[in-house]
Amino acid sequence: MILIKDVYVNGKRQDILIEGNKIKKIGEVKKEDIEDVEIIDGKKKIAIPGLINTHTHIPMTLFRGVADDLPLMEWLNNYIWPMEAKLNEKIVYWGTLLGCIEMIKSGTTTFNDMYFYLEGISKAVDESGMRAVLAYGMIDLFDEERREKELKNAEKYIKYINELNNSRIIPALGPHAPYTCSKELLMKVNELAKKYNVMIHIHMNETLDEIKTVKEKTGMEPFIYLNSFGFFDDVNVVAAHCVHLTEGEIRIIKEKNINVSHNPISNLKLASGIAPIPKLLKEGINVTLGTDGCGSNNNLNLFEEIKITAILHKGVNLNPTVIKAETAFNFATKNGAKALNIKAGEIKEGYLADIVLINMDKPFLYPKENIMSHLVYAFNGFVDDVIIDGKIVMREGKILTVDEEKVYEKAEEMYEILRS
Numbered sequence: 512m513i514l515i516k517d518v519y520v521n522g523k524r525q526d527i528l529i530e531g532n533k534i535k536k537i538g539e540v541k542k543e544d545i546e547d548v549e550i551i552d553g554k555k556k557i558a559i560p561g562l563i564n565t566h567t568h569i570p571m572t573l574f575r576g577v578a579d580d581l582p583l584m585e586w587l588n589n590y591i592w593p594m595e596a597k598l599n600e601k602i603v604y605w606g607t608l609l610g611c612i613e614m615i616k617s618g619t620t621t622f623n624d625m626y627f628y629l630e631g632i633s634k635a636v637d638e639s640g641m642r643a644v645l646a647y648g649m650i651d652l653f654d655e656e657r658r659e660k661e662l663k664n665a666e667k668y669i670k671y672i673n674e675l676n677n678s679r680i681i682p683a684l685g686p687h688a689p690y691t692c693s694k695e696l697l698m699k700v701n702e703l704a705k706k707y708n709v710m711i712h713i714h715m716n717e718t719l720d721e722i723k724t725v726k727e728k729t730g731m732e733p734f735i736y737l738n739s740f741g742f743f744d745d746v747n748v749v750a751a752h753c754v755h756l757t758e759g760e761i762r763i764i765k766e767k768n769i770n771v772s773h774n775p776i777s778n779l780k781l782a783s784g785i786a787p788i789p790k791l792l793k794e795g796i797n798v799t800l801g802t803d804g805c806g807s808n809n810n811l812n813l814f815e816e817i818k819i820t821a822i823l824h825k826g827v828n829l830n831p832t833v834i835k836a837e838t839a840f841n842f843a844t845k846n847g848a849k850a851l852n853i854k855a856g857e858i859k860e861g862y863l864a865d866i867v868l869i870n871m872d873k874p875f876l877y878p879k880e881n882i883m884s885h886l887v888y889a890f891n892g893f894v895d896d897v898i899i900d901g902k903i904v905m906r907e908g909k910i911l912t913v914d915e916e917k918v919y920e921k922a923e924e925m926y927e928i929l930r931s
């Protein structure tokens with residue numbers, strides 16, 4: 512058992528008792544009453560639910576800084592995809608470990624990923640102690656032979672992850688986007704999602720260019736097109752980006768309970784645009800936050816997304832009340848958990864013990880009055896202790912699950928292979 516004593520949580524100082532992978536009690540807990548307990552002194556700390564990143568390509572930590580200041584299509588076609596052709600399980604494994612360290616240090620406990628070489632990713636997630644939803648990213652480019660291969664791979668990885676029997680690693684399906692995946696592939700994805708009871712993770716409406724391509728091909732906007740053949744029926748979908756949406760598309764997102772992953776930093780950096788988040792909120796749509804990969808962000812610090820979300824939409828709408836601090840924070844916690852269907856995102860009895868502690872003795876966190884405001888507008892994202900699934904993975908800034916130095920060394924080595 513783990514007992515966090517005198518920590519500021521849910522508005523007051525109290526104790527948190529963790530048993531197994533769950534929060535057993537919040538309130539006053541006497542250590543004498545419990546046997547075999549590890550005590551964490553929470554006096555100087557606050558406890559928040561671990562953050563949930565709903566759109567990443569985690570091994571892309573190794574692509575950090577390789578192609579900046581470009582629009583999406585040029586970035587993908589001329590830089591990222593040629594480099595991705597050199598990937599293998601080993602490179603992806605080390606890139607993922609680097610990403611896990613970065614996320615743990617910045618308070619993220621769960622991520623929703625779409626990428627290749629899922630054996631390497633799963634191994635790294637397992638070792639790091641993180642929680643993840645992993646989808647093999649499918650791209651068929653409208654070619655039948657490629658489609659069959661991609662679908663086989665996707666199914667193979669769902670089975671592979673299920674056989675790992677690790678409750679922290681959840682399989683999903685990841686068709687890349689409507690401009691890279693055929694209707695036949697997308698229809699099959701809906702079928703497989705129901706067959707294996709897994710969610711779907713897809714890029715939607717990121718740029719005007721891609722929407723134009725889909726419209727020229729199908730005569731419809733992407734959400735209308737996918738909806739026309741039942742892609743969103745009876746499945747749980749996380750749609751990343753959703754930057755440019757028509758009223759009709761917003762109606763579909765609402766009707767089909769599609770979860771939106773807002774990635775403001777990636778969208779700003781690739782000059783894709785700004786998603787109409789206040790409009791989506793008015794419709795009661797579940798908005799969550801993602802970083803996207805490190806090629807387009809260039810880090811995995813979800814606290815940055817929280818702050819940007821809270822301030823960006825104020826500026827764009829000339830209205831400081833459109834997204835309040837707590838709303839942005841909930842995007843990265845409660846709403847993320849809802850999207851991924853996990854009992855996390857809040858510190859509550861019976862919930863998964865995914866908890867982050869922050870030492871408040873930091874100059875930018877004084878005076879200690881409005882904690883939520885500080886977390887959203889003042890905090891730099893460097894947290895102190897992280898518990899995932901009831902296990903301490905970082906203590907006082909030190910990662911306990913993996914050898915940090917070795918990961919940094921290997922990351923440099925893997926990068927040399929990619930750029931050669």
Ligand SMILES: CSC[C@H]1O[C@@H](n2cnc3c(O)ncnc32)[C@H](O)[C@@H]1O
Nearest residue numbers: 568591625626627648649687714804
């Ligand atoms: C098929 S696995 C994921 C695939 O997506 C690429 N990617 C990374 N960031 C983005 C983005 O913002 N939009 C579209 N595609 C993106 C990644 O490099 C992989 O090839």
Ligand SMILES: [Zn+2]
Nearest residue numbers: 714751803804
């Ligand atoms: Zn992406």
